[in-house]
Amino acid sequence: MTEFVSVLRGVGGHLPSKVLTNDDLAKMVDTTDEWIAARTGIRKRHIAADGETTSDLGVAAARKALDAAGLAPDDIDLIVVATATPDYTFPSTATVIQQKLGITRGAGFDLQAVCSGFVFAIATADNFLVRGQFERALVIGAETFSRILDWSDRSTCVLFGDGAGAVVLERQPKAQAGDRGVKGIHLRTDGRFKDLLYVDGGPSTTQTVGHLRMVGNQVFKHAVGKISESVRAAVGQAGLQISDIDWFVPHQANQRILSAVAERLGLDEQKVVSTVAEHGNTSAASVPLALAAATEDGRVKPGDLVLIEAIGGGLAWGAALIRV
Numbered sequence: 001m002t003e004f005v006s007v008l009r010g011v012g013g014h015l016p017s018k019v020l021t022n023d024d025l026a027k028m029v030d031t032t033d034e035w036i037a038a039r040t041g042i043r044k045r046h047i048a049a050d051g052e053t054t055s056d057l058g059v060a061a062a063r064k065a066l067d068a069a070g071l072a073p074d075d076i077d078l079i080v081v082a083t084a085t086p087d088y089t090f091p092s093t094a095t096v097i098q099q100k101l102g103i104t105r106g107a108g109f110d111l112q113a114v115c116s117g118f119v120f121a122i123a124t125a126d127n128f129l130v131r132g133q134f135e136r137a138l139v140i141g142a143e144t145f146s147r148i149l150d151w152s153d154r155s156t157c158v159l160f161g162d163g164a165g166a167v168v169l170e171r172q173p174k175a176q177a178g179d180r181g182v183k184g185i186h187l188r189t190d191g192r193f194k195d196l197l198y199v200d201g202g203p204s205t206t207q208t209v210g211h212l213r214m215v216g217n218q219v220f221k222h223a224v225g226k227i228s229e230s231v232r233a234a235v236g237q238a239g240l241q242i243s244d245i246d247w248f249v250p251h252q253a254n255q256r257i258l259s260a261v262a263e264r265l266g267l268d269e270q271k272v273v274s275t276v277a278e279h280g281n282t283s284a285a286s287v288p289l290a291l292a293a294a295t296e297d298g299r300v301k302p303g304d305l306v307l308i309e310a311i312g313g314g315l316a317w318g319a320a321l322i323r324v
């Protein structure tokens with residue numbers, strides 16, 4: 001029987017044009033550029049304009065991924081959007097993006113795993129493609145976290161920004177794909193930690209959108225151990241070694257977490273893709289934005305083994321290994 005794999009055909013990222021620097025934030029809350037840069041590595045973040053929605057950012061990233069793949073919107077029959085900041089409570093942002101791209105076939109839905117949403121979305125699309133239910137998927141991470149921040153809380157508002165990233169995944173017979181494709185995936189959640197990072201509103205509780213709340217130093221402690229565990233599991237599932245990884249493309253939450261995970265795994269810092277200084281934590285968009293940046297500047301090349309990982313609210317975390 002023919003075996004199939006999901007192959008990454010193209011990647012694209014999009015950031016809104018409005019920029020908010022650390023110095024801008026220092027005029028809004030009791031903070032400094034020095035504190036933010038030293039504790040997080042973040043220098044600036046991008047903020048969606050009034051009326052600019054998560055789906056707008058997602059569509060822009062999707063168009064770039066399609067261009068990179070040499071494909072048209074109508075080549076897509078599955079859209080999975082990872083987001084915690086959808087345009088509406090319903091319908092899904094995926095269907096809004098489907099309509100904006102002019103796609104009239106296939107299916108689309110949203111997936112909620114907060115900052116680790118893109119890893120969960122890759123896993124979901126990969127399963128659909130390998131099983132043969134769809135041929136080509138747009139996997140999008142898109143967020144407007146600026147809309148759920150408490151702009152008077154210096155411990156959270158300095159960390160996040162808006163943006164979107166997307167990839168095209170295609171079902172290919174293994175014989176055609178060679179060694180390319182999604183090689184290993186590990187996903188985990190543990191709801192006992194939900195109070196460490198959450199939004200204090202929602203349709204069924206407060207009938208409001210709510211604001212992000214986080215016990216940052218506690219999340220930090222969980223992040224390094226849990227991410228390392230997931231990376232080892234994904235690499236083990238693929239039958240590979242950590243030393244085989246060409247590029248480590250982590251969730252861009254905090255430079256100190258990126259460096260600590262790389263050190264724990266024995267990964268050379270030169271192999272770590274960091275865009276945290278440029279756009280802060282864009283939640284589900286951060287991994288595909290970093291992957292797009294490292295692909296566009298020529299670091300990530302066809303045939304490279306790329307490790308993606310993330311942790312966020314839930315807690316939910318995971319890792320995936322892809323030969324691009």
Ligand code: ACO
Pocket residue numbers: 030031032035036039040114115116154155156158159197215216217218219220223253254257281283311312313
């Ligand atoms: N400017 C100046 N001082 C600040 C600021 C600020 N913006 N924010 C907090 N402080 C102060 C605190 O009040 C505290 O002061 P105190 O000692 O007088 O009480 C001090 O700085 C230290 O606070 P900590 O929270 O212990 O600082 P820490 O070094 O842990 O850094 C941070 C905080 C950046 C939030 C870090 O803990 C972190 O990155 N955590 C992980 C975040 C993460 O990965 N989240 C997961 C993904 S997000 C998602 O899923 C939505």
